[in-house]
Amino acid sequence: MQALDIKLLRDFRRLWAQALAIALVLGCGVAIFLTSFGMYNALEDTRAAYYERNRFADVFAETRRAPATLEAEIAAIPGVASVETRVVGSVILDIPGRTQTAVGRVISLPNGGLPQLNIPLLRAGRLPGPDATDEVAVNEPFARANGFVPGDSFEANLNGQKRRLTITGTMLSPEFIYTIGPGQMMPDNAAFGILWMPERAAAAAFDMTGAFNSVALSLTRDAQTAEVIDRLDDLLDRYGGFGAYGQETQLSNSFIDAEIMQLKTLAMVLPPVFFGISAFLVNMVLARIIALERSEIGLLKAVGYSDAEVCQHYLMLAGLVAIAGIVLGFGAGSWLAHALARLYADFFDFPYLIFRVSYDAYAISAAIALAAAGLGAGRSALAAARLSPAIAMQPPAPPRYSRSLFDRALGALRLSQPAMMVFRSILRWPVRAGLTTLGLALAVAVMVAATFTDDALDEILDVAFSQSNRQDTMLLFTEDMPVSVLEDIRRLPGVLVVEGQLYLAAELRHGHLTKQVAIEARPPESDLSRVIDGAGRVVAPPPGTILLADRLAAQLDAQPGDLIEVEFLGARRETFLLPVAGHVTQYFGLGAYMDFDTVNALFRQAPRVTTANLLIDEEHEDALHARLKEMPGLAGTIMLTESRRSFEDTIAENVVIMTTIYATIAILITVGVAYNGARVQLSERARELASLRILGFSRGEVSAILMGETLVLALAAQPLGWVLGWAIAWSMTGGFTSDLYAIPLVLKPATFAQASLVVLAACVVAVLVVRRRLDNLDLVAVMKTRE
């Protein structure tokens, strides 16, 4: 081994604590990049592979009832490669041992086997026999959650007729990677299942013989999706079409899209922070090492080492730090990616795990880490290379202090000499002091930005449950019903309050912009389900108008007062021109709201409802559910209390994990910055501080000078960190917002306080470690050292 390489390795070993502090920060960047970027790719690739193998459809449409003969016409639409028509329906399930109702979505299987599109994958057992009327295959997560194996059975209320269905097998489908039931906030596989039933049996159950009510299309490569959707809508119009939509709006797919977008945002926002801080730390430490090794650099040049060799020597030192960071980052990143893959396995139902972070992601993260270290080292290494050997052999000139405006200001403050030394040193190296402050501020910001999601979710839960949706249970009817149905429901056991509500599928158009939504209308006296705006006020849409959730209004570019075209889908295919009454801040979905009487008047009908909101007496819950399981005309039930509880549990668990991870990250950044900063200062000022000790200053007084500078900078970093944290949180809300939900920017004082406390505490500990070195300083030896 070359002597210069031996020096490199020994220097690295000597600097292990500082190198480790930097490597940990760099490792965080690598790990987060690897996890977010790697998992983002893995998720996208896995989904793409699954979609391709199982022929996930490009266009979907639901209709009330279309004749089977329409299939040929649909197939003739230019750009359509294949058509799959089917019967779908919603059923209430009575699961053995489960008090509450569960909801099933029935999907027909073509006679003789599997469909050509959205091909389910048989995981266990067999398909139901083509002529069987009481056999189903169910989605695997539903079977698992309820402890079902092929051969087990449960009861279902099929369009008012109670039937016992036997499970012949379990399946997974690309249509249901994220399986979420109506009204659920997150998958609850015990309460919602997919039931694949032979076409004949499904058609008989839902009165669809010779007809279909759902269609999926695959398109040719050159097809224009929007055009095909328009043509399909035209065909289904007569048969009560609910509006065709593309892959991107398919429910399961859009949840995965939202997750992929979050990972992408994470990959773009956080890793640059770590790489930036690492570059700064490498720069600070290397600049000091090069200052200390000035005469060694002179020597290397005197004996004939070239500028490039000297430059390379110091770049390699930074390279070793980077390699340590990369190794740590690969370890932590692989572990995190693995943990995330396990978490995804709970939420996403893929038939196989391609959840492996690609070699590309490893290579890219390593390359970025090396580049960050190189960037940090570059200036100092070049300075070392440029140092003339004759000058390098002489001791450096003392730093130039001179009186400035600041000094007069400091003088006016009548500060003690040690305090003066602290402030002068900050002013002497303003760039370094500024970057140290920025580094510590970023640690605060990372924590603020991470904890903010906790505050935001609290806010979402509060608005969604305590203010907007205060009902315990929602009953969804298969079709809209006269309001008199509410009287029947009021008489069910345990029902305290019942209120009706209308959900109507509609397409909104404003200029060239269109959006399919569900319009909500509730009687004015409704108290359980209310529309709450961003300021917490109850809002009621004025008669004759439509009120839009702000994200929907933005997508339609609709301002208050604008007229928008509202085309109701399904049974009542009528179009109206309505003025926009205003915008209302909503976190879930893309809501549109109308006055209840206005809707009924538009349709020239006596008041009707599609949903009943109930407040129930928990003591009679069992009896209520027993009756609901028998009730005809019910398409589904939503247990809000339950969904709230599971949502809160999941969030509470995630918040603990996330806060721990981000607090660790903030601590690593703080220690990296504060420890290295104090070490560099100790090295620069060892003689000065030793002189003070000799002059009679106590250990405490001397270390106050050393710790003072870092702590002054740490304090200055707090407000900056809060602002940066706010900015990161703000950019994250943008990245996390989708059609499905929006994250509000909610930051509570406690969030800022917690972030500051963690960072300041970590800073004090880091500086105290350096203080121990100062306490052990050999005064005589230090004074003898030639600078």
Next chain:
Amino acid sequence: MDRPIFRTEALSKVYDTGDVRVHALAGVDLKLFAGELAVLLGPSGSGKSTLVNILGGLDRASSGKVWFKDIDLTALPERGLTRYRRDHVGFVFQFYNLVPSLSARENVQLVTDVARDPMDPAEALGLVGLSDRLDHFPAEMSGGEQQRVAIARAIAKRPEVLLCDEPTGALDSRTGVQVLEVLKDINERFGTTIVVITHNAAIRQMAHRIVRFQDGRIVSVETNETRLAPHDIDW
């Protein structure tokens, strides 16, 4: 010993430090011959170190010329100067300038790694009497031993010239003599040209020639007719 190895013509060096211009060298004409041991004497700031730095390719002249044999050092680009230092010159400094994280052997290896036809580091250390200290680190050696490692490092590349800036400046007289004995031995055994800068006028007694400096100029060059061995010099 009449072949000039170095030749300078009106060599000047001006340091420009903002307000002040310092003439470190003010027109030096000098010839140094192959195989000679020359001592440069003079007070601090008289230009000795500046001259040696320029001769060694560590620094550049402001004006004038300097040749190493037939090579015009003033015309060499940076890369050429590096090559020149690597192949032809050995340096010994007052404060040894050893790399503290490398052992004696490794400090010498630092040079043999890049030299064209080097000695084995152990051989070089043997020449300075440190065969038993090969794996000691600088912090484990006395000042005299450290300086001898520095000399071993300088001679390991078999240089034609050895430039020594106050080689005994940080040493007591006994260890100083040991170091000078090594230099004399190298000079006699390999015919290496040795230039020694010193404050210590007594050292002139071991030189072939003595060059005296004052205010950036040479004030005298004298030839020493009766050379003394270092151990006979009275400090």
